Amino acid sequence: MALYNEILVGHFARGLQKLTGIKGSPPAVQLGADIVPVLPLPLGVEYKALDMWNRFSAFASATGGVAQFAGVRIRNPKNSGALAVIEKVLVGFAQADTINSRVDLSGAVEMGNGVALSVSFQGGLDSRSAPNPVSIVSTTVNFTGPLNTSYAQIRGAINTSYELVLTHNTELMLLPDMMFTLLDTTANVPIVVSLVWRERFFEESERVSGGIG
DSSP states (O other): OOOTTBOOOHHHHHHHHHHHTOOSSOSOOBOOOSSOOOOOOOOOGGGTTTTTOEEEEEEEEEEOOTTOOOEEEEEOOTTOOEEEEEEEEEEEESSSEEEEEEEESSOOOOOOOSSOOOEEEEEESOTTSOSSOSSEEEEESSOOSOOOOSSEEEEEOTTEEEEOOOSGGGOEEEOTTOEEEEEESSTTOEEEEEEEEEEEEOOHHHHHHHTOO
């Protein structure tokens, strides 16, 4: 029998159950009445795994050739069934340079350039989480076609770094078939990018209401 104000998004109830060690049925299966006493719990990144989020990081670098431009991309595959949220983008500059960045809502593909992808490190940040990400980080040393900036243009001095995500509101959300690309605008120089992101699979209610396949 359905409950009044029944909660259908399961990861909230499961996270609370794991956090408090409650056995049996989930402790919060429905919303409270109009007036409810609340004791806030200070929850940080250590709670993400209990809330079904998997956290990952990657270090990617590539150097363009003569008259060639290097780029780094993170993409969420079209049929992943998962949501990815980029928490950190750190761009390093070996010399004074300008990098364009762009968010694309569809058409996510790897940046493959016919050689092995130059992702120096990629792995999980929590041993309780999934070992491998759904999202894919790729690089190229010969980007084809222009990249019109739709997110940010980053200008850095030599031997400096620039952080793109500064608050929760500037985190970048990647739904399936979306991608985030950074492209060097100077030929024959390196692009160096560090990424931190989190992922979780969609709840059934999100699939239905959000039109997500």
